[in-house]
Amino acid sequence: MGITEFIRAERDYGSFSETLIAQLKTSARPRPIVVSGLCEGAATSFYTCLAVDVNVAGGTGTLFLVPGDTEAATLFRRLSNAGIRTLLYPTRDLLFHNAIASHESEHERLFVLAKIMSGEWDAVVATPDAALSFTMPPSALEERIITLSLGEEIPREELLRRLTDAGYVRAEEAGGVGLFSIRGGIIDIYPMTLDDAGSDNSDSSKDGNAGDMRLDPMPVRLEFFGDEIDRISIFDPETQRTINSVTKTTILPVRELCPRYEERKAIEKVARSLAEKAKDETIRAQLSSEAEYAANGLSIPSLDKYMKLVFGGGVCLLDYFEDMGRMAIITTDVNGVKKRLDGYMWQLGEDIKEMLADGLITPELAEYSFYEDKLDLFREKNAHVACSTFSPAGMSGRSLAGLYGFSSRRGIAYSGNMSLLAEDAASFLRGGYKIAVACGNETAAEVTASALRDAGVNAVAAPDVSYKDMKPGVVYTIPAAEAEGYELLLSRIVLLSFTSDTENRRTKSHTRASGAGRRAGTASQKILSYNDLTPGDYVVHEAYGIGRYLGIENLTTAGVSRDYIKIQYAGSDLLYLPTDQLGLVSKYIGANADGIVKLSKMGGADWVRAKSRAKAAAKDMAKELITLYAERKRKHGYAFPPDDEYQRGFELAFEYEDTEAQLLAIEEIKRDMESPWPMDRLLCGDVGYGKTEVALRAAFKAILAGKQVAFLVPTTILAYQHFTTAMARMRPYPITIEMLSRFRSPAQQEEILRKLRRGEIDMIIGTHRIISQDVKFRDLGLLIIDEEQRFGVAQKEKLKQLARGVDVLTLTATPIPRTLNMAMNGIRDMSILDEAPGNRYPVQTYVLEHDDAVILETIRRELRRGGQVFYLYNRIDGIHIVADRLRRSLPEARIAVAHGQMNRERLELIWQSLLDGEIDVLVSTTIIETGIDVPNANTLIIEDADRLGLAQLHQLRGRVGRSGRRAYAYFTFKRGKALSEEATNRLEAIREYTEFGAGFRIALRDMEIRGTGNLLGPQQHGHLNAVGYDMYIRLLEAAVLEEKGELALAQLPECTVDLREDAYLPQSYIFSSRHRMEMYKKIANIENEDDVRDMYDELTDRFGEPPAVAKSLLNIALIRGLGRATGIRAIEQRAEEISIKPHKLEIDVWAKLVDAVRCERNRQPRIVSADPPYITVRLTSGERPTAVVLSLLKKFIQIKDGAM
Structure with a gap:
């Protein structure tokens, strides 16, 4: 155990350990042990050794009671790092009002309870309120755990019933925890599971740590042969492809409250009775809707109110340890735990009194937790160790087994x-x-x-x-x-x-975010614009322009059945596009994608002109970028030396763990700095993803080489924040850092400029004041620019002058689409941070009708825990009325207002006050979206959230949850308002996708438009809107390749294929039209036989063995790809004759092909004189056209390659 066992060197520890073991083994009632004098580090060693001793002595295990969530997470992590199999049992957030919540903490609690039942644990860490709050009884949990084995027979209807009983919901795709989908004989489930196979065992986040017992769910695919489970496999939730097969899986319930039929009837009865007695119309309506939800088997938003009807008499965490034998219970801070429990009980009591007064519950329902006497009884039955910095009050009069003081x-x-x-x-x-x-x-x-x-x-x-x-x-x-x-x-x-500061720790999240965050990088690399194509969406056809997608239709012509994409154009024009030509269509992503978009007229000149202008603009941009890139490569810059021990020491002192994305970005930046030409790199990443640390490492490298660094930011307050961060990081080194902004007096500024000219300042951080004429550097080596797009044109011109021959690193929080990054590959150096740091919880998200009582209590709760609140009201004309209303209801709170019509100086003062903790509640517009990092702000409330876009909601939610504390977001809409389907979908999505890195998935359109607009500039943005994002990116990519002298496959003309063979994906094979569209898009991109094999594997994996018509579709896609690569414009069938029409007939090659197939059956190949000429072959009876054409094309390729 090494350093974790140092406490054993203390003389009193041996005596304490003997006393503890004696209390575990005594047949009499155990007596408490009191321990004092342990500082934080020594306490960690003490708790670790104690847990080991309990296990060695044959005790059941150890329960640690801690006074707060932060302390719980820290102790969990440290015990896990020491190899103790530790579980963290989070607090339950009771939801008494009509709100829809995300379920991360619920998943964690059920995972811990199931682990306890399995006996796979050494220690459990919990706050007292978590330990005492009601939860699912062990018998109910055991009933709802589903264990499935390979070869087992289980009727599918029974499995679906059990999944529903366990809280799972059927969906088109098992894309998140708690969902399952059915496709023929395949059932996909995204479960809570105890299986090791549910995680990537090679994942670095586990670090080979035996004590690491975090929940990290992965979805499971069951393939049935009749009622027999033929295969169980783990699959990637992003690609939906199988990762590996397993022989067994254990599926846990995903809801603590899973009411069955009888329990729903009881809820309905109580709700209807309460509704009849209710005097308030709003409360009566709420109770009536709850009764209807219960009667119709729907999810009840305020189900927590009816907990006793589902759980019966009530069970808590402590009951799970019954009949397990005696265990140790450690109260890590007696006074702190007492204070936490008292606060929880007071708040719960207030909530219950309010609900009783409003008639929302009956007195019989008004129990949601046990009280302290339950905890006292549990302590008396087990070996209790009470810890305190000093001897704890209230213990001196009791009969103790021992009193131990450590120094x-x-x-x-x-x-x-x-x-x-x-x-x-x-x-x-x-x-x-x-x-x-x-x-x-x-x-x-x-x-x-x-x-x-x-x-x-x-x-x-x-x-x-x-x-x-x-x-x-x-x-x-x-x-x-x-x-x-x-x-x-x-x-x-x-x-x-020598690892970190004492407050901020190199940590890993114990929550589901650890797994989700790791996979977020993978998710963000995928452009999912086709997967969610639904009827009514706008699409762009290369030849015909912008139309409206109406769905997939199966048509039979000349006896051949095919699926077609139906697209509506201006007027009554309809296009039925064969699915093998889906590559010609892209989803329209533009400024008006969610509103009214003008449809093109088929064959009209407007689309041709718009596309031509966009193509010319893309070509101009590509030329300009490549010229700039080439010029930069010709310039001579300073080649910084490789890293030394000081650089490595500086990086090792970083108090958090680097993400893989950070490490890659740092490596790319250092490689640029060590090259002989000036660096010009763009670093993209959301706020809180670690851009500043990456920039500081580059700055430190430059300073070590004797160069000066300029760090330019758009606002005074950001300059101040970066200045304090840089000072804290570089304090141990003889480095001089200064700030140049309004926060410095004129005399101070003059002194700073003098030192800068003389080289006495290593790093200057400031606003546009840095690029003033009077600012001179002795030897500038690195310029760091934060959010360049927020500077004006004149300021950017000055930046260009300052950056001559100097390495430049530009930071932006704007998400840059991967497609744009790839299109500009080789002409713009770009690093992307798309992986969230591991020490952040997902934000607990609620969607609810606006209720002043709920909102006010939410604010009070955040203030009680010492936090701050963002309250967003996005209309300036009423924002002061909202603030005054809050002031009247919350006289104890310090409330301020911020909006975009305030002048910069006033706004910066407000931000400074917020950072300094002088503001409790900031009532603001969406201006906070681009504000600064306020780690202590951990509650966000948005009024009229249905009026905001999905990307905006996601960005705003990112303002909270930047520390190691649990953060909350409340998205509210007007009471009684009937939400549009679009608004409902937005709010549902923002609730479901709580993990970090979800921005690229849930807000693709808005983020791509915002990203390209900032990066490409307003002129290019106009062309992008005219033709749509995907089309513009294709034009840009082609222009870049053309300028670089590289022929792209995308520039090759299309090959049309018209063969008399049924080829489509039957609805009986893939029921979901969205999934069929997704597969059609992938099939349309097939270029070679490897692609066909991969596509066949994916279809088989996700939907089962493809039927014959689906295999024919794959063959036609391959024919189209090979034909395109070999210069064929069309392959057509008329009766029993197939025509192969190249763009240009190479007589020698085609003549050899004719000779090669002349002897085959009754082909009768011939070259037809036409303009241009083409060849024909005949089919014999029973031959499949696709097989014949593929054989011909393969022979043709062999002849061209000289193999025949």
Whole structure:
């Protein structure tokens, strides 16, 4: 166990451990043990050793009760890192009002309860309110766990019933936890599961850590042969493709409240009775709707109210430990846990009183949690250890098994300051201490040991070391992902932490976000504009322009059945497009995609002109970009030296864990900096994704090389925030950083400019003041620009002058579409951060009718936990009325207003006050969307959320949840308002997609338009709207390839195929029209036999063995791809004759083909004189046209390649 067992060196620990084991084994009632004097780091060692001792002694396990969610997450992580199989049981957010909520914490709770029942645990961490709140009884959970094995027989109807009982919902696609879909003999389920197979075992997030027991669900595919399970496999939720097969899967319920028929009838009865008595019309309507929901088997928004009707007498976490034998229960902070529980009980009591007064519940329903006496009884039955910094109040009069006081002292945070670490290590060595230094990882341990030796300290890197083996006079540097520094005064052992600061930790989320966040990078690389194509959407055809997609129709002509894409154009024009030509169509994504778009007239000149203008504009842009790129490559710049130990030390001192996207971006930037020509790289990533850290590493590299750095930002307050961040990161090093903005007086500015000219300032951070005429640098090496698009034209011209011969790194929070990035590949250096940091919870999201009582209580709850609130009201004319209303209802809150019509100085003062904690509630418009990072703001309330777009809602929700605390978002709409279908879909999507990185999936249109508009400029944006995003990107990609002298396959003319063979995807094979459209699009992109094999595998994997007509469709797609690549414009069949028409007939090659097939059956091949000439062959009876044509094309390719 290494450093985690240092506490065992303390004389009192051995005595404590013996006492604890005696209390676990005594036949009498156990007595409590009191422990005091443990600082934070020593407490971690104590809890770890305690949990190990309980297991060794044969105890059931250990329950840790902590005073807060942050403390729970920290202890969970540290015990897991020590190899203790630890579970984190989150608090239940009770939902008493008509709101629809996301379910992440519910999933976590059920996962923990199932793990406890399975016996696969050593320790559980919970707050007291989480431990006492009602949950699903063990018997109900056991009934709803579904275990399926390969070869097992289970009637499909029974499986569907059990899934429904467990809270699963049928959908077209199992795209999220709690959904399942059916396609013929295949059932896809996105389950909560206990299976190891549900995760990628090679994933780095687990780090091979045996204690890591986070929920990381992956969907399961069941293939049936009759009622027998023929195959069980895990599949990727993004691609829907199988990853690996398993022999067994265990599916957990996804809802704590899963009412069955009898329970629904009971809910209906109570709701109707309450509705009849209700005097308030609104309350009567709410109760009546709840009764209707219950009667019709629908999801009841305020189901938590009726918990007792579903759960019966009530069960909590503590009941799951019954009959498991005696266990240890550790109260980590007696006073803090008591305070937490008292606050929870008071709030719950207030909620119950309000509901009773309003007639929303009956007195019999008014129980949702046990009280402290339940916890006291549980403590009395088990071995209770009460911990406190000092001897806890209320324990002195009780009969104790032991009272133990430890002497420990918290260490300091070195934050990368090697000289201070060496000084302290030498001092402890002189005092005869045994010393260990926690260093993050093995490389850091080696580097730190080397640096200490250079400083004259006897140090050695060790993979791990026991306190028994440590020798005085030696400093041991040890890899430890996270460790608090502390000193044990009596045993004279000290652990120095060289990993991070004490507040912000290198962490990984214990929530579902860990898995979702990792996969978000994959998701964002996919452009899903076809997968969600639905009737009524606008589409763009290359030849005919913008039309409206009406659906898929199966038509039979000349005895041949095919599916066609039906598109409406201006007037009464209709186009029936064969699905093999779907590559000619793209979804229209433009400024008006969600409104009224003018349809093109088939054969009209307007579309030809619009496309021609867009093509010319794309060509001009490509030429300009390539010219600029070439000029930059011709310029000589400064080649920065490779990284040294100082650079590595600076990066290792970063207090969070780097994401893979960050590491890749840093590598790309350093490669550019070390090259002999000036860097010009764009770094894209959402706020909070780590752009600033990447930029600071580049800045540090430049400063180490003796160069100056300029960091330009658009606002004074952002300059201040970046300045404080840079100062904190670089404080341990002799680096001078200054800020140039309105926050500096004229005299201060003059002094800063003087030092800048003399080279006495290494890094200057500021607004456009940096690019003023009087600003001179001694040796500028790196220019960092944050949000360049927010600067004016004149300022951008000055930037160009400043950037001559200098490396430039531009940061933007605008999501750049992957398609645009790929189209500009090789002409614009771009790095993308599309992976969320691991230490953030998903935002708990609620969608509800606006209710002042709920909103006011939500605000009070956030203020009680010391947080701040964003309240969004997006109409300036009424925003002060809303703020005044809140002030009257919340006199204790400090409330301010912010909107876009305020002047910059006033807004910056408001942002500064918000950052300094002087504002509790900020009532604002959507201006907060581009505000600064306020980590303490963790509740967002939006009025009239149905009036905002999906991308906007997602961006706004991103303003909260930037710290390690649980954040909440409430999207409200007017009471009684009938939402449009579009608004309902938006709000449903924003509730479902809570994981980080979901922005690219749920807001593709808005984000792509916003991204391209900023990157391409307003002129190109106009052309983009005229022809649609996908069409414009294709034109741009073709123009870039043409300018680079590369022929693109996309520029090759199409090959049309018309063969007398049924070829389509039957609705009986793929029922969902959306999935059929998705498959048709993929099939239309087939170019070679490898593509066909891959497509066949995907169809088989997702929908079962393809029928003959689907196989014919694949063959026709292959014929079209091969024909296109070999210069054939058309392949047609008339009666029993097939014509192959090339663009240009190569007589020698085609003559050889005619000779090669002349002897085959009764082909009768001939070359037909025409303009241009073409060849024909005859079919014999029973031959499939696709097989004959494929054979001919393969022979033709062999002849062209000289193989025949």
